[in-house]
Amino acid sequence: MQQPPETSGDLREELRGDAQKLTSTAAERLQSEADARKGPAVEQARSVASALNKAAEDLGGGQSPGWLKSLFEQGAQQIQRLADTVEQKDSRQLMSDLRQVARDNPTTFLAACAAAGFAASRVLRAEPAVPSSQSFSAPQGGWSEPPSPSVGAI
Known part of the structure; x- marks a missing residue:
């Protein structure tokens, strides 16, 4: 109906x-x-x-x-x-400025976005630093060789 x-x-x-x-x-x-x-x-x-x-x-x-x-x-x-x-400036003015920069220089804007994304991914993937008050203890059987640093660490 x-x-x-x-x-x-x-x-x-x-x-x-x-x-x-x-x-x-x-x-x-x-x-x-x-x-x-x-x-x-x-x-x-x-x-x-x-x-x-x-x-x-x-x-x-x-x-x-x-x-x-x-x-x-x-x-x-x-x-x-x-x-x-x-x-x-407030957020509205900043967004307006950002849009203008993107319109005027699209290649530079995209390159800056890519660089910022790369930097952010490196920061976010990095392992947190171990505070100096903490220490590592060897496993019960001891180390056969020193531990190697993590591949993803900066």
């Missing part, structure tokens, strides 16, 4: 409205989560920039090439600018 046309049209409109509300709520929640997690990402980026600056200072001793020190300094400046940008 079919419903009258005006009833099914009302149902479609109601479902469409519910879907729009759900989409809007999900987008707002996602944006608030991204904004909440932005702080730790900014701190991590600043930490990396600081480490690069320290490495550049250590390279300034005259024994390493000047181009290497300059490369470290430029990398630190770029990461610091990125941290400042992320801190100043």
Whole structure:
């Protein structure tokens, strides 16, 4: 038995409205989560920039090439600018900027995504470091030879 046309049209409109509300709520929640997690990402980026600056200072001793020190300094400046940008903008603005970069430089964007994915997979696959307070004990029969490091470890 079919419903009258005006009833099914009302149902479609109601479902469409519910879907729009759900989409809007999900987008707002996602944006608030991204904004909440932005702080730790900014701190991590600043930490990396600081480490690069320290490495550049250590390279300034005259024994390493000047181009290497300059490369470290430029990398630190770029990461610091990125941290400042992320801190100043909300997630909507950041996504808009990211979309624009992807449109303007698709090859560079895809290469950066591939590099980030590779780095993330290396970090996630790495075995957790063993705290120095823990020590390994030999099995009951002893070791026939020292244990070899894990193949997947960095």
